[in-house]
Amino acid sequence: xxxxxxxxxxxxxxxxxxxxxxxxxxxxxxxxxxxxxxxxxxxxxxxxxxxxxxxxxxxxxxxxxxxxxxxxxxxxxxxxxxxxxxxxxxxxxxxxxxxxxxxxxxxxxxxxxxxxxxxxxxxxxxxxxxxxxxxxxxxxxxxxxxxxxxxxxxxxxxxxxxxxxxxxxxxxxxxxxxxxxxxxxxxxxxxxxxxxxxxxxxxxxxxxxxxxxxxxxxxxxxxxxxxxxxxxxxxxxxxxxxxxxxxxxxxxxxxxxxxxxxxxxxxxxxxxxxxxxxxxxxxxxxxxxxxxxxxxxxxxxxxxxxxxxxxxxxxxxxxxxxxxxxxxxxxxxxxxxxxxxxxxxxxxxxxxxxxxxxxxxxxxxxxxxxxxxxxxxxxxxxxxxxxxxxxxxxxxxxxxxxxxxxxxxxxxxxxxxxxxxxxxxxxxxxxxxxxxxxxxxxxxxxxxxxxxxxxxxxxxxxxxxxxxxxxxxxxxxxxxxxxxxxxxxxx
Amino acid sequence: xxxxxxxxxxxxxxxxxxxxxxxxxxxxxxxxxxxxxxxxxxxxxxxxxxxxxxxxxxxxxxxxxxxxxxxxxxxxxxxxxxxxxxxxxxxxxxxxxxxxxxxxxxxxxxxxxxxxxxxxxxxxxxxxxxxxxxxxxxxxxxxxxxxxxxxxxxxxxxxxxxxxxxxxxxxxxxxxxxxxxxxxxxxxxxxxxxxxxxxxxxxxxxxxxxxxxxxxxxxxxxxxxxxxxxxxxxxxxxxxxxxxxxxxxxxxxxxxxxxxxxxxxxxxxxxxxxxxxxxxxxxxxxxxxxxxxxxxxxxxxxxxxxxxxxxxxxxxxxxxxxxxxxxxxxxxxxxxxxxxxxxxxxxxxxxxxxxxxxxxxxxxxxxxxxxxxxxxxxxxxxxxxxxxxxxxxxxxxxxxxxxxxxxxxxxxxxxxxxxxxxxxxxxxxxxxxxxxxxxxxxxxxxxxxxxxxxxxxxxxxxxxxxxxxxxxxxxxxxxxxxx
Numbered sequence: 002x003x004x005x006x007x008x009x010x011x012x013x014x015x016x017x018x019x020x021x022x023x024x025x026x027x028x029x030x031x032x033x034x035x036x037x038x039x040x041x042x043x044x045x046x047x048x049x050x051x052x053x054x055x056x057x058x059x060x061x062x063x064x065x066x067x068x069x070x071x072x073x074x075x076x077x078x079x080x081x082x083x084x085x086x087x088x089x090x091x092x093x094x095x096x097x098x099x100x101x102x103x104x105x106x107x108x109x110x111x112x113x114x115x116x117x118x119x120x121x122x123x124x125x126x127x128x129x130x131x132x133x134x135x136x137x138x139x140x141x142x143x144x145x146x147x148x149x150x151x152x153x154x155x156x157x158x159x160x161x162x163x164x165x166x167x168x169x170x171x172x173x174x175x176x177x178x179x180x181x182x183x184x185x186x187x188x189x190x191x192x193x194x195x196x197x198x199x200x201x202x203x204x205x206x207x208x209x210x211x212x213x214x215x216x217x218x219x220x221x222x223x224x225x226x227x228x229x230x231x232x233x234x235x236x237x238x239x240x241x242x243x244x245x246x247x248x249x250x251x252x253x254x255x256x257x258x259x260x261x262x263x264x265x266x267x268x269x270x271x272x273x274x275x276x277x278x279x280x281x282x283x284x285x286x287x288x289x290x291x292x293x294x295x296x297x298x299x300x301x302x303x304x305x306x307x308x309x310x311x312x313x314x315x316x317x318x319x320x321x322x323x324x325x326x327x328x329x330x331x332x333x334x335x336x337x338x339x340x341x342x343x344x345x346x347x348x349x350x351x352x353x354x355x356x357x358x359x360x361x362x363x364x365x366x367x368x369x370x371x372x373x374x375x376x377x378x379x380x381x382x383x384x385x386x387x388x389x390x391x392x393x394x395x396x397x398x399x400x401x402x403x404x405x406x407x408x409x410x411x412x413x414x415x416x417x418x419x420x421x422x423x424x425x426x427x428x429x430x431x432x433x434x435x436x437x438x439x440x441x442x443x444x445x446x447x448x449x450x451x452x453x454x455x456x457x458x459x460x461x462x463x464x465x466x467x468x469x470x471x472x473x474x475x476x477x478x479x480x481x482x483x484x485x486x487x488x489x490x491x492x
Numbered sequence: 493x494x495x496x497x498x499x500x501x502x503x504x505x506x507x508x509x510x511x512x513x514x515x516x517x518x519x520x521x522x523x524x525x526x527x528x529x530x531x532x533x534x535x536x537x538x539x540x541x542x543x544x545x546x547x548x549x550x551x552x553x554x555x556x557x558x559x560x561x562x563x564x565x566x567x568x569x570x571x572x573x574x575x576x577x578x579x580x581x582x583x584x585x586x587x588x589x590x591x592x593x594x595x596x597x598x599x600x601x602x603x604x605x606x607x608x609x610x611x612x613x614x615x616x617x618x619x620x621x622x623x624x625x626x627x628x629x630x631x632x633x634x635x636x637x638x639x640x641x642x643x644x645x646x647x648x649x650x651x652x653x654x655x656x657x658x659x660x661x662x663x664x665x666x667x668x669x670x671x672x673x674x675x676x677x678x679x680x681x682x683x684x685x686x687x688x689x690x691x692x693x694x695x696x697x698x699x700x701x702x703x704x705x706x707x708x709x710x711x712x713x714x715x716x717x718x719x720x721x722x723x724x725x726x727x728x729x730x731x732x733x734x735x736x737x738x739x740x741x742x743x744x745x746x747x748x749x750x751x752x753x754x755x756x757x758x759x760x761x762x763x764x765x766x767x768x769x770x771x772x773x774x775x776x777x778x779x780x781x782x783x784x785x786x787x788x789x790x791x792x793x794x795x796x797x798x799x800x801x802x803x804x805x806x807x808x809x810x811x812x813x814x815x816x817x818x819x820x821x822x823x824x825x826x827x828x829x830x831x832x833x834x835x836x837x838x839x840x841x842x843x844x845x846x847x848x849x850x851x852x853x854x855x856x857x858x859x860x861x862x863x864x865x866x867x868x869x870x871x872x873x874x875x876x877x878x879x880x881x882x883x884x885x886x887x888x889x890x891x892x893x894x895x896x897x898x899x900x901x902x903x904x905x906x907x908x909x910x911x912x913x914x915x916x917x918x919x920x921x922x923x924x925x926x927x928x929x930x931x932x933x934x935x936x937x938x939x940x941x942x943x944x945x946x947x948x949x950x951x952x953x954x955x956x957x958x959x960x961x962x963x964x965x966x967x968x969x970x971x972x973x974x975x
Binding site for chain 1: 556560561564565568569570571572573574575577580581582585586587588589590591592593596605607608609610615616620621624625628629630631632633634635636637639640641642643644645646648649668669670671672675681683695696697700703704737738739748767769805807808811812813822823826828829830832833835836837838840841843844847925927930931932933934935944946
């Protein structure tokens with residue numbers, strides 16, 4: 002939960018107001034200058050791509066701090082990586098690459114189990130599969146795009162997640178956008194958490210069903226919404242809903258929180274609603290054996306109707322999967338557009354997912370998987386507790402490898418980011434529109450490949466920069482000394 | 493009559509005021525001389541206030557009690573998540589056991605592969621494999637982050653520069669999946685209230701993008717320029733709000749659903765006359781059409797800067813995965829912040845980007861591949877002219893040869909069964925791998941389904957002759973049997 006101090010809220014609003022005013026002033030000057038110069042002939046009669054205030058935020062606020070985003074790297078996104086330096090000649094409007102690189106500590110990539118770089122078990126097998134199956138099949142799954150590797154991966158995923166069958170796609174975003182319209186159509190109701198990811202929102206919109214939102218992670222509000230919606234039926238006609246599905250995520254990537262899964266499943270069962278769990282960030286990263294949020298919170302996987310996940314974060318590959326009952330998967334294979342029209346997943350990526358899953362399960366003959374899982378848990382808990390001791394406002398639950406540090410003020414975003422980069426620590430800062438306007442934050446992602454020294458160095462740098470920038474909102478009070486009269490009494 | 497009423501009212505009022513004046517004459521309350529008419533006015537105000545404060549007589553609204561809501565919730569029965577599984581849903585596609593090149597292994601047998609869009613024959617090519625292998629050693633497999641958060645690897649930027657240099661545009665944007673390219677680009681540019689004119693035969697990715705954009709979409713008849721012109725005329729007649737409304741025409745270069753080729757020069761002339769912007773999807777024509785493989789614009793002789801937005805998937809001629817979108821600087825910059833498939837998704841794996849660079853390099857050095865491909869297409873079309881029961885309905889330029897039934901059996905399901913029967917027999921009996929086009933239930937395209945053969949520059953004459961002979965034999969056998 003975010004505890005926003007009153008003074009901070011006021012100063013943040015004032016900063017945004019100032020930026021807005023300056024932006025409007027510059028727009029005014031731009032309009033005056035443009036009025037003098039003749040408009041180019043090509044654009045006569047065409048409406049501009051962005052009118053007026055549509056891209057005001059991009060032009061006047063985002064471009065000022067553009068160098069904090071989209072930093073190119075020149076090596077694998079491992080615990081330490083090479084960030085390419087960029088320069089700008091026109092006040093950050095365009096950025097150009099240089100040849101210089103600087104080695105930085107990586108606190109931003111989704112590399113939870115450390116499979117991002119070359120791995121001793123995975124990489125030889127990946128190269129072998131590349132030589133055998135080539136880089137792509139150039140075909141959709143139903144035509145000539147299904148190879149033995151795809152079948153193997155689907156069986157392995159079903160076994161790993163704990164469901165009877167699974168289906169694999171080449172991109173996690175497309176998985177959500179193409180599955181939800183197949184399952185829900187007009188006359189259905191989708192109830193989704195207010196902080197769900199953009200792919201779920203797009204899938205829900207594309208399905209044609211009615212969408213309602215419940216307060217983030219609050220089973221009581223979900224129950225209220227469900228009762229109201231079932232009693233009222235479809236809007237305007239009041240016919241009963243055809244089906245209701247509730248969509249939640251395992252770990253919310255901007256909050257670092259775990260979902261309150263057992264309570265939500267109980268509510269859904271009571272009201273006969275279906276459940277859809279998106280485990281993009283939690284599969285492979287939490288749980289005793291890495292099986293995700295169900296294992297961590299003790300929920301039986303048979304209670305969740307559809308489980309979705311991606312291979313990008315913990316498995317170092319790309320793509321997404323859906324795990325559900327055999328009949329649902331059969332139906333999806335028949336009609337899901339991503340299965341029928343999209344190129345099948347590239348063979349080396351499939352092999353990487355298979356090998357990393359085998360390492361996590363311990364089927365490669367070593368216990369590296371178990372070691373990685375304990376390391377990431379220890380690293381996350383250590384880092385989080387140290388940050389809280391230093392006085393930062395850190396969100397998220399214990400055991401979650403994602404930890405946002407609140408910044409609030411728009412000026413602190415580039416200050417924090419650039420200063421950390423100067424001291425060779427690469428962090429990710431997130432602002433509007435990915436987060437609410439007042440709640441800008443820096444998001445740390447811990448990896449199992451970070452050693453204790455790496456984490457200590459990261460903590461030192463963040464502490465120093467935090468003092469400079471002034472984001473230690475909750476300073477820890479020093480321990481009180483015992484007053485003398487008590488000691489006298491003991492004597 | 494009126495004067496009598498007037499007299500009567502005046503008399504009544506006089507009497508009223510005199511009777512009031514009498515007792516209250518000379519009463520002074522709060523320094524205000526209280527006259528009789530003040531009492532009447534105060535009474536009137538009290539009556540008005542009383543009437544206003546009464547609720548109007550509406551049927552009283554009784555909200556549902558908790559018990560009633562409980563009963564409704566218990567009574568409600570949801571539909572199952574999936575409809576009952578039928579026989580046709582249980583069919584599984586064949587599993588490949590080797591690379592999907594021109595010859596591939598299925599079930600231990602070697603078959604000739606016409607089911608993969610490997611137009612330039614680059615699958616399994618040594619150069620591509622070597623560059624992929626070195627990328628894998630250096631960068632690992634995944635990029636572990638979206639483009640905005642350290643997911644931008646220098647090969648991505650190199651690939652974008654290479655593509656824009658190849659095509660002659662100013663910049664390009666790389667997407668991580670072919671199908672997500674078009675359905676992220678369209679909502680980034682088209683908002684609610686804009687007008688889009690699209691071909692009715694566009695594939696599902698485009699349809700989804702059009703639906704997500706919430707703009708007004710008008711479809712014109714498939715590849716019919718007269719229909720397009722009349723639609724444009726109808727929309728722009730009398731509509732003077734062109735200055736604030738954006739207008740787009742969405743077409744594909746080679747249509748996935750039918751193999752037709754869009755006449756780009758006519759479209760560009762129409763676009764300039766009516767002030768529309770063109771979004772062109774070149775998934776099946778990039779690296780295929782044009783004297784050097786630069787796509788439909790080169791083939792039609794249209795300068796590339798006349799087409800506003802060009803998108804393409806890399807899963808065709810370039811034998812990798814992913815997609816790109818290119819255009820003017822303004823177009824490309826806009827996507828870097830507002831295209832959802834770019835901002836909210838992990839970036840393309842770096843080895844696929846380096847494979848794309850090597851593929852483009854190889855194509856530029858060997859333009860003879862295109863001549864080879866064109867020869868193969870015309871040979872196949874010549875051979876397939878006399879297949880019983882099927883007719884070639886795609887354009888002579890299209891690398892995807894599309895065969896439809898000369899005479900439909902009457903029901904689309906039976907058509908599908910027949911075509912699948914033909915392709916299954918061709919695979920099992922003759923070792924020729926061809927496929928039918930399959931439609932999802934979400935697809936709103938109503939063009940006829942058919943059999944697709946993807947021709948590759950790597951196919952030999954023998955492969956093509958084998959395929960056509962097999963198809964003739966199998967079609968004759970399947971069509972002569974009673975269904």
